[in-house]
Amino acid sequence: MSLEYVLYPGCVASVREIGYELSVRKVFERLGVKLSQSNDFNCCMPACLVHSVDYVRGLALTSRNLAVAEEMGLPMLTLCSSCFGNLSRAKYMLDEDPQLRREVNNVLASAGRKYRGEARVEHVLTILHKDYTVDKLKEQVSNPLGDIVAAPFHGCHIFMPAKYSGFDDPEFPSKLDTLMAATGVQVVDYSEKTSCCIGCGSFFGDVSQTASLKLVDKILASAKEAGADCIVTTCPFCIMQLEIGQIKLRDEGKDYGLPVLHFVDLLGLSMGMDPGELGFELRRVSVKPLLAKVRG
Amino acid sequence: MAAGIDEREVKFISLMLSRAVGGMNAEVCDQCGKCSSACPVSKEIEGFNPRQMIGKVALGKNDELLKGDAIWTCTTCLKCRERCPEEISPYDVILILRNLAYRAGYNYPGGYDDFIQGVKESGYISRPQTVRTRDGGKLSREDLGLPEVEGPEDMERFREIVEMIVKAGKSR
Numbered sequence: 236m237s238l239e240y241v242l243y244p245g246c247v248a249s250v251r252e253i254g255y256e257l258s259v260r261k262v263f264e265r266l267g268v269k270l271s272q273s274n275d276f277n278c279c280m281p282a283c284l285v286h287s288v289d290y291v292r293g294l295a296l297t298s299r300n301l302a303v304a305e306e307m308g309l310p311m312l313t314l315c316s317s318c319f320g321n322l323s324r325a326k327y328m329l330d331e332d333p334q335l336r337r338e339v340n341n342v343l344a345s346a347g348r349k350y351r352g353e354a355r356v357e358h359v360l361t362i363l364h365k366d367y368t369v370d371k372l373k374e375q376v377s378n379p380l381g382d383i384v385a386a387p388f389h390g391c392h393i394f395m396p397a398k399y400s401g402f403d404d405p406e407f408p409s410k411l412d413t414l415m416a417a418t419g420v421q422v423v424d425y426s427e428k429t430s431c432c433i434g435c436g437s438f439f440g441d442v443s444q445t446a447s448l449k450l451v452d453k454i455l456a457s458a459k460e461a462g463a464d465c466i467v468t469t470c471p472f473c474i475m476q477l478e479i480g481q482i483k484l485r486d487e488g489k490d491y492g493l494p495v496l497h498f499v500d501l502l503g504l505s506m507g508m509d510p511g512e513l514g515f516e517l518r519r520v521s522v523k524p525l526l527a528k529v530r531g
Numbered sequence: 532m533a534a535g536i537d538e539r540e541v542k543f544i545s546l547m548l549s550r551a552v553g554g555m556n557a558e559v560c561d562q563c564g565k566c567s568s569a570c571p572v573s574k575e576i577e578g579f580n581p582r583q584m585i586g587k588v589a590l591g592k593n594d595e596l597l598k599g600d601a602i603w604t605c606t607t608c609l610k611c612r613e614r615c616p617e618e619i620s621p622y623d624v625i626l627i628l629r630n631l632a633y634r635a636g637y638n639y640p641g642g643y644d645d646f647i648q649g650v651k652e653s654g655y656i657s658r659p660q661t662v663r664t665r666d667g668g669k670l671s672r673e674d675l676g677l678p679e680v681e682g683p684e685d686m687e688r689f690r691e692i693v694e695m696i697v698k699a700g701k702s703r
Binding site: 244246249250251253254256257260272274275276277278280281282283284285286287288289290292293295296299320342345346347391392395396397405406430431433434435443445446449450514516517518519521 | 571572574575576604605606607608609610612613626627629630633639643646647650654655656657658659660662663664665666668670672675676677678680681682683684685688689691692693695696699700
């Protein structure tokens with residue numbers, strides 16, 4: 236089995252969550268998955284930002300990335316659930332609506348590009364689940380993490396709306412749980428499992444920031460109550476929100492001390508990789524209590 | 532119709548509404564409230580209510596929505612779209628209202644200008660910088676052995692499209 240993708244960097248992962256990008260690259264290298272590079276991508280133009288002020292041109296700049304990947308003839312590996320959601324959304328809309336596709340391609344033509352409908356958009360999790368497959372992943376687990384109780388936090392844009400990417404059931408998601416279970420951890424259920432970190436709304440003034448902190452508080456409390464040692468996410472933005480929120484909540488006298496990892500971090504640990512290869516010194520909330528359970 | 536939107540904009544509005552809302556006819560909304568009960572923002576911010584927003588659109592009270600903060604408070608999580616039994620999508624309606632407010636020259640969060648400026652400069656919202664380790668040190672992509680992130684190769688043509696987006700807005 237030879238798997239190859241072009242890595243789509245994205246802003247959050249390549250700028251603020253470089254420890255996560257490192258982790259993805261190292262783990263995929265160990266799995267024998269080839270990641271190619273392009274120097275021609277641009278920002279995914281999140282719907283919450285650019286499509287919000289200019290729908291068609293925003294969509295065109297999102298789709299420019301699909302055109303670049305098509306030219307390379309490789310499926311895209313996105314690191315961030317929002318990049319995945321935006322690119323999947325653009326692909327779905329252009330594939331479903333010929334008139335919109337013509338309009339978008341008119342804009343793209345001025346940048347010398349054309350979306351042909353062949354791009355494939357994937358995410359770290361979709362690749363591990365469908366392309367690499369869970370069974371093969373289990374064979375790579377040399378150090379099962381049976382002492383760790385982990386709370387899955389799915390985030391929003393990896394599967395909503397279901398018809399864009401078709402990856403998982405947004406109401407009762409299970410694929411992250413299945414992948415986590417493959418590493419040997421005890422996966423816990425908790426009430427805020429499918430909540431929103433408000434990452435995509437946290438920029439826009441005090442109102443969103445207040446909401447964001449309240450929700451993060453709820454998510455952390457719910458995971459803690461379920462007995463979790465850590466939260467495991469699918470998205471670098473969720474990691475950031477859950478970590479930064481946790482640090483802010485210390486000022487209110489709430490110290491959850493819950494490490495927040497991406498699934499690949501957990502996978503790397505279960506494959507016996509060194510925590511140094513996984514960028515853990517960049518985690519804002521210490522992962523030391525968790526590592527004690529890995530080695531113990 | 533809101534003051535400050537001319538006939539060209541009305542045409543734009545109609546196209547946008549028919550496009551993103553698809554077969555939606557606001558009369559189809561039963562006001563069941565599943566969107567609001569799914570909405571994470573509604574739970575925390577008093578007065579943010581997607582069900583009421585759809586109700587206002589149905590009643591033609593767009594002006595009130597366009598001038599208010601509520602449309603900018605949505606986090607675009609898409610839960611409302613997922614749960615609506617009539618496949619009306621408050622999310623898409625909110626995106627359209629944002630487009631209209633931007634074009635009509637009403638208030639929008641200042642953060643948008645910063646994002647668009649960042650994209651115009653480099654193709655990305657922000658450029659790689661050093662990040663802090665938990666111990667207070669600093670690490671760059673290079674320190675971690677990560678390759679440089681380059682922007683679009685045809686930056687000038689890319690910028691022209693971004694410039695058109697800037698010009699679509701009226702206020703600033």
